[in-house]
Amino acid sequence: xxxxxxxxxYFNQSTHxxxxxxxxxxxxxxxxxxxxxxxxxxxEHFKIAASKPLYVKPQDFFPELLNNDLIHLVKEVFENGQxxxxxIKSEIPKVGELFLDTQLLKFQNYVIIKFKxxxxxxQIEKELLDKxxxxxxxxxxxxxxxxxxxxxxKKISTSLDLNELLELPAEKTYLTYDEYLNLISPDDRSxxxxxxxIILNGxxxxxxxxxxxxxxxxxxxxxxxxxxxxxxxxxxxxxxxRDITK
Numbered sequence: 001x002x003x004x005x006x007x008x009x010y011f012n013q014s015t016h017x018x019x020x021x022x023x024x025x026x027x028x029x030x031x032x033x034x035x036x037x038x039x040x041x042x043x044e045h046f047k048i049a050a051s052k053p054l055y056v057k058p059q060d061f062f063p064e065l066l067n068n069d070l071i072h073l074v075k076e077v078f079e080n081g082q083x084x085x086x087x088i089k090s091e092i093p094k095v096g097e098l099f100l101d102t103q104l105l106k107f108q109n110y111v112i113i114k115f116k117x118x119x120x121x122x123q124i125e126k127e128l129l130d131k132x133x134x135x136x137x138x139x140x141x142x143x144x145x146x147x148x149x150x151x152x153x154k155k156i157s158t159s160l161d162l163n164e165l166l167e168l169p170a171e172k173t174y175l176t177y178d179e180y181l182n183l184i185s186p187d188d189r190s191x192x193x194x195x196x197x198i199i200l201n202g203x204x205x206x207x208x209x210x211x212x213x214x215x216x217x218x219x220x221x222x223x224x225x226x227x228x229x230x231x232x233x234x235x236x237x238x239x240x241x242r243d244i245t246k
Contacts, residue, residue, distance in 0.1 A: 008037070016103075017042035017115040019066065021058065021074055032057055033071050033078075036110070045117065046092055065090050070102075070113075077104045077111050087118060149177070149237040156180050165221070165243050167213035185210040185218075199227045200234050208244065220245045 011018050020037040035058050043050060046065065058066030058074075073084055084104040091097050099118040104111055145162025149155075156175040163170055166183060184192055188209040195205045204226040211219050225239030 008039075011037070011039045012041070014039060014041065014114075015116070017045050017117075019058075019113040019115075021111050021113065022109055023078055024055075033074055033111075034058075035062075035066070042115070045115075064092050065100075065115075066113075073104060074111050074113065077106050081106045144240055144242045146238070146240050148239075151235055151237065162241055165219065165241065166211065167215045167217060183211045183213070185212060195225075196237070199225055199237055202227065202229075218245075219243060 011020075016039075018037075018039040019035060019042055021033050022036050023031050024034045026032050034055050036054055038048060038054070042048065046062065048062065058071050059068060070088070076082075077084060083106070084102075086102055088100050088102050089097065090100060101116045101118050103114040105114070106112075145165050146159045147162055148157045150157070154177045156177065156179075157173065158166070158168065158175060160170060162168075163172060168175075181189055181192070191207070192209065195207055199205055204224065206222070206224045208220060208222050211221055213219060220243075221241050222244045223239055223241045225237055227234040228236040228238060
């Protein structure tokens, strides 16, 4: 592969940020990696001045991205010729925090590093927030809430939507197991304990039960629950609850 005008034109049309490295001998006759080419997209995306010289160690050229960890992987590709694909997180001056899909490819005497911006941390946070808001809206529309039971502490964490359904204070973030049982109508309590045994044995339970809220109102709820296991042992029960009161 020769870095002639035709090859460089091809790389400049790429949608990826491309950096090309080669192996060279330094003054001490030690083999080191050198940056020999960056396409225009790379310079634009990472704010690299056109005047910045090449043919230097990547760590000296752009240490925030072309760091020792990445160059170690580049050396492995030089040695064994096996391509690598992974995602890296990097804080780039004047750009911010980025998640970059990265490919390392060997061709003859070079290793091509291809970066493609995945998402910034702000984008990811926004997407998670949007999904959380959508979920909350759906829960309100369907009159649903969620809960989880820590089997070690016996504390039951409740969502705000569930607190509304059960007419609990918004600031109450969890219930004790006894407090939860007291909400269930006495006629349904024995069934509730039997269902828990099924869940702890790996089953999933879907039931309807009557509850009496702290304000004395009667609600009919439909719930689904299952256990979360770690090393073969149940550590948590998670579930959703829907108000089916008519």
